[in-house]
Amino acid sequence: MLTRDFFPSPGQPTPQRKVILPYRLYEFARLRLSKILYCRDSNRTGTYPNVQFTFLGFTFRPREALNTQHHRRFTSFLPAVSNDALKRVRKEVREWRLHRRTSATLADLAEQCNPIIQGWWNYYGAD
Known part of the structure; x- marks a missing residue:
């Protein structure tokens, strides 16, 4: 090594x-x-300069979550799609220029767009 x-x-x-x-x-x-990161959640409530990081298109930071057994909200350190990843997705969708494809049927547009959207859906997930 x-x-x-x-x-x-x-x-x-x-x-x-x-x-x-x-x-x-x-x-x-x-x-x-x-850098050293402080994983703030309901049990660790201190304030530190670094409480989030971005990795592979996900931003990990303190977020509100729901305890399904007791139906209470609490803070947990969870991932979600990063702002930069969302900007890239929006930019790509704008580049498709769907509003200029007036001769294409809805089925044609769906056939072209669905594989890409399904890839994003599978990678980033959905809640």
Whole structure:
């Protein structure tokens, strides 16, 4: 396995103790793509600067949920489609220019659009 010595930031003095990390993890740390995240929910209510993150088109953050047994609402750390992913979906649908396809029947439009929409539905899910 490739490894590299990890230092908190370039130009800083060498720490007392070196930490050996896998090379890819080192690259994330070096580029500052990794950060400590506070998973706030009903039991952890503190305030911290980082309470959400986006990964593979999903934003994980505190969201309201429903306890189906007791019919109570509570806060839980849950995923949902990210705003950037929604923008990409909207942009692609606009590029289809459905309003300009006046000669196509509704069945033709559905045949063209349904496979793509079903793919989004399967990936992002629906509640």
